[in-house]
Amino acid sequence: MSDFRVLAKRALRKSLTRKAAGRRKTLHADASTHSVAERTGTGDSLIYSALYRDGHRIATPPTLEATYELAHAQPDAMPWIGLYRPTPQELSSLASEFDLHPLALEDAMEAHQRSKLERYGDTLFVVLRAAKYVDKSETVEFGELHVFVGPGFVITVRHGNAPDLSAVRRRMESEPELLALGHEAVLYAIFDAVVDGYSPVVAGLQNDIDEIETEVFGGDPSVSRRIYELSREVVEFQRAVRPLPGMLRGLMGGFEKYGTDEELRRYLRDVGDHAVAVMEQVDSFKLALSDILTVNATLVAQQQNADMKALTEASFAQSEEIKRISSWAAILFAPTLIGTVYGMNFDIMPETHWGIGYPMAIAMMAATCVTLFLAFKKKNWL
Helix, strand or coil: CCHHHHHHHHHHHHHHHHHHCCCHHHHHHHHCCCCHHHCCCCCCCEEEEEEEECCEEEECCCCHHHHHHHHHHCCCCEEEEEEECCCHHHHHHHHHHHCCCHHHHHHHHCCCCCCEEEEECCEEEEEEEEEEEECCCCEEEEEEEEEEEECCEEEEEEECCCCCHHHHHHHHHHCHHHHCCCHHHHHHHHHHHHHHCHHHHHHHHHHHHHHHHHHHHHCCCCHHHHHHHHHHHHHHHHHHHCHHHHHHHHHHHCHHHHCCCHHHHHHHHHHHHHHHHHHHHHHHHHHHHHHHHHHHHHHHHHHHHHHHHHHHHHHHHHHHHHHHHHHHHHHHHHHHHHHHHHCCCCCCCHHHHCCCHHHHHHHHHHHHHHHHHHHHHHCCCC
8 A cells, every 4th residue: 555545544544533523422322223133243333244255155253353354364255344333443444454445434434425436446435325215204214325345345334224234135145146246246236225215215205295286285274384395305315316327327337347247237227227217206206396386386375365355355345334334324413413503592593483494404404314315325335
């Protein structure tokens, strides 16, 4: 190893130690979520370690050090190591043993990486975003898997419960002729497991979208929030799926150069087709949710317009009633005013001594009422 690489790894080791200092307290709690049957050693991070020859498991060492010793003693065997949130010391140990690139190690230490495939010499570094649909909460949970694949070794680093790599190992061990193809076959199986795990997620999201459509046209007022939350999950799912076709095309592009087995090539092409199909479905989900959101906004606007129309009609009816009440109040006020004037009984009011005084007052009251009635009627107040 060159002096530059030694210095780079030393610097990376110090950086990783600092980054992980605040996370070690939670490592025991996080690791406890995994099955006890998955563990082969006493370490918190080592989930599984085995050596394979010709597609058959020949050893299950309990620690990384034991794995290294057996791998040195049997150079034709392929170690397959599974880790869950490893410590910087474990990553440094793996880097020294398998000559892993410092940049890939730094990515493996930190979660929240985008899906990608990078080649460092003869070693491939792959980041995959697994997904799991939770029926109880109707949500999508995402996990992150980092894979180092090189000549004669496979290392997986998990950040989350998905995917279930124990199922991948059982499948590969049940097909020794496939496992005998080496590290490329294991990488294919991991890709296949991640992509197959997307199918229940697609089905769950499709069911959620169908339910939302029913709720939208049923007038459920809380549907807008659910549309927004589901849209966020679809976008996150889209970010996980979209890079996969390009990553698989990159692998396919190296078939001839690296002499990939013809049967394995067909398997990888099939996984690529499935990834494209999932990506197209996820894109359609995003468009469907956008259309549903538009329809929901239109329906909400229509409902608001209907409510405003009802309020306007009620206000108009109330205004009409006020007009009628005001008109009759004015009509009744006029004779009251005349009666009040002549009810003051002053002697110097000459018309109170006229013989026609009373009929004249009544006539004035009647004439005033009729005049006001006709005026209000003309203005459609009555």
